[in-house]
Amino acid sequence: MNDNAPQFRRDVIHLDISEATPKGEILSQQCKWQRGVKICRLILTKSLDREQQAVHNLILTAVDGGTPARSGTASVIVRVLDTNDNTPTFGKMNYSIKIMENSPIGTLVVHLNATDLDEGSNSDITYSYSLYTSEKSRKHLI
16 A cells, blocks of 8 residues: 655755756756665756846655555755856946036046945945046045
């Protein structure tokens, strides 16, 4: 008599997968059922993008071959780990600024802010002047 449904070792399985993991990658997880250990495979069918969706919630179902068939489920929570795949961006591509030549020293000319969609240290931004900024201009800029 088929009176035992398949059971997973845990009701919730947590997986961390880098957004740089290539499409087609096979991720294996041991799934212990009542009569031995089986291997559950998760195949990545498309690329992941943490900035679009950071967590995926899946339901893994095991169905046995008995009559009537019995099934068991586990929740699979996939957390997409960030890679440094976004560049910092400013609000505008170009800024045109006019300043009076007799403006006092310390006058705020423009407030610039860049943002980066990555997370953690991947979103840290360092500001610097390019090599094309004249030495004379650099002395006057903070």
